[in-house]
Amino acid sequence: MVNRHFPVSATIGSGAIATFRSIYATAGWDVTVVPDEIKIPDDPSLTNAELETLLAGHRQPFTGENWRLWLLVGSSQGDFFGIMFDDDTVPREGAAGFADARLGNDTVIAAAARNQPLNNVPAAFLRTLVHEAGHAFNLFHPKQDVHRSVDPIGIEIMNQTGDVIGFATAANPYPNNAAFVFSEHDRLSLVHSPDPQVRPGWKNFGWGHGSLSAGLPVPVDVAGLAVPGGDEGLTLSVRMPQQAFVGEYITAEVVLTNTGDQPRHVTGLLTLAEGDLVFLRTSPRGELDHILDVAVACGPRPMVLLNPGESVTSHVQVFFTTQGVTFDTPGRHTVVAQLDTDPVTTVYSTPVTVDIRTPASETELDISGKTLSSGVGRALALGDFAKDDAARAILTHLAESHADTDTGAASALVMANSLARSFTDFTGDTTRAADPPESERFLDLAVSGRPVQRAMELAVTVASPTEKDAPVVADTLARIRQGATGTASGKGARTARKGDVAAAERLAEDFASLRAR
Amino acid sequence: MPTQAEPRLQLRVDPALPLDECLVGTIAVQAGSQALRVSARLNLIEGDLTITVTAAGYSARCAWPWPVDTQRRTVDLAPRMRLVGAVPLLATDTSAPLFPSAGDYSLVAEYDAAPGVRLVSTAATVRRTPGQDGARAAALRDRDVIQSLLSASLLGNAAAGLRAVAGGTRVTTRVLAALALDRPDAVVAAATGDQAQADAAAAIASVLPAGVADTDPRRARLLARLGADGIPRW
Secondary structure, rough: OOOOOOOOOOOOOOEEEEEEHHHHOOOOOOOOOOOOOOOOOOOOOOOOHHHHHHHHOOOOOOOOOOOOOOEEEEOOOOOOOOOOOOOOOOOOOOOEOOOOOOOOOOOOOHHHHHOOHHHHOHHHHHHHHHHHHHHOOOOOOOOHHOOOOOOOOOOOOOOOOHHHHHOOOOOOOOOOOOOOOOOOOHHHHHHHHHHHHHOOOOOOOEOOOOEEEEOOOOOOHHHHOOOOOOOOOEEEEEOOEEEEEOOOOOOEEEEEEEEOOOOEEOOOOOOOOOOOOEEEEEEEOEEEEEOOOOOOOOOOOOEEEEOOOEEEEEEEEOEOOOOOOOOOOOEEEEEEEEEEOOEEEEEEEEEEEEEEEEEOOOOHHHHHHOOOOOHHHHHHHHOOOOOOHHHHHHHHHHHHHHOOOOHHHHHHHHHHHHHOOOOEOOOOOOOEEEOOHHHHHHHHHHHEEHHHHHHHHHHHOOOOOOOOOHHHHHHHHHHHHHHHHHOOOOEEEEOOOHHHHHHHHHHHHHHHHOOOO | OOOOOOOEEEOOOOOOOEEOOOOOOEEEEEEEOOOOOOOOOOOOOOOOOEEEEOOEEEEEEOOOOOOOOOOOEEEEEEOEEEEEEEEEOOEEEOOOOOOOOOEEEEEEEEEEEEEOOEEEEEOEEEEEEEEOOHHHHHOOOOOOHHHHHHHHOOOOOOHHHHHHHOOOOHHHHHHHHHHHOOOOOHHOOOOHHHHHHHHHHHHHHHOOOOOOOOHHHHHHHHHHHHHHHHHOOO
């Protein structure tokens, strides 16, 4: 509707960027949002009849196996934030969020959101739109779900905004306190419930979680990490350190190989930030969770032609993810990589184990004591300390004191990346200027004495996978090339052999755009 | 006289009603001996209130068929004060007829009065007797008619059915149909006499409740013409 805006992305309480796609990706869904009709005439108040008429007029025919849902970014209906209004004979194809509805003026509402229409609060509006779409997928408010848990209200997506606000405080106000994920029950329903229950246009609202066929058993994941057959022609593998200490910077190598005898087109998004790849981690407590990057992008899926015998390889950081510090619990963690190689094919890796131990030396104690903060974690995940001066100080210390460790080198690379470019804080209207000499100093710390391939691996994992032009990748590669030609700065960079340089170049190329090799 | 210590949820319905008429109940949260802050969302629409209807071999949930996302609204009740609302007892949460056949039904309301506080009413009972008008009874089993009555608007192919419902003998039946057909004069015409005005106001409040439909011009205009304040009589 004119003058109302779909929240394409929003910064949520964790500091991560959330999108409609990224939130559904946490439930394993591949969702694409297409804002199309943006000139629906203004109407300050919408009745259900008007909403149904709008849906009938704007619904477009479609064919194929993809599902369709029409979301209206509308004006208002009373004080509602949103409604899933479509429950006729072809039900659940339409839902609406109301951009004009205003948040309250309480202290538990974030100051910038107080008394503001949802149109001005992207995180709150995005939450409501994802919530209403959830109803269109036959999810209920947890407190009304026939499978109601012992905690009928919470802060996940399908709770009403009012209930989420009930958990907010002045120190942790709404929408910062909202969890932009589905509860485990709703996630399982999105994954496992029968298609007719979930797919828009099929069974009426109420099927499964309400009065209709409520006798269906609660959907569950298969116990443990039993891996389905996947695709016989594709093999996915993940390599991680077998052991690490709490707080240590950890990366993973992911390889997809065509082991069949036919060429295959596979996704080129072998990162944890774009929805195709997710790590399923079982913690020492036996809990299963999904590991994704803190920055999740939404965009087209580039495909890569993988001839028989060829592979694509990527390196990802798993130190700080949607789970916070991913491996903060000592004990054995089991990780399975799950990759949607195309819209209809999902492959899984063989499980790998990572034994996490407590720090065992003064160096490890120092590192562990400094990296377990969300500010440092976020900087390592995003490749930039932004305006977090405390994180900057810690990263500087780690880089200067422990550059011989992966964690120290990763910290140095974050500093090099951050200082190679300017950074503008639009909320504070301040700009952090680039500092090329300091950036080079930190780059030296990271590269000096380190095998060039590992230095490059760290550089491509420190750079946010959504920032293909992150300076740290090109700068590290340039420094490695200088070492190979004897033009290094003379600060101890290990002389690179020709083969090492070629490997580093491949890593940089794959970071920018995955290639079959 | 004993003092009621705890807050209480009460549901009142007509003891008997033919199946070709619309049943509107009255619901109240009453504070006990202590002041109480409760959800002000005492209506079917916003999701804090549900009513379970049972009979021999039958159980259904009465709730709003269109889930909405809203903020919390609370109200402070002084000791022994009541918050009163009205509730349309027409359909299940899946837009099926709430009372599928003649017989005796038991109704129990549940209200999420505050986070972690769910009040449950004692059972109210209603005897639904066979309808006198076949067309009207059939209309009240039609999904489009049911959804139109609840939404106070004309949905789908409900027009003919709503006209049949508008001929009901009860005030609440005629008022709900007139709202859906957008006939304000018919609403007012149905409310002649003190009890009829109270019934009409309750019917309006059941589908256009305070706090939800405050900005709906029909609510204010109709209540003004009825000389009612929008608070159902208890």
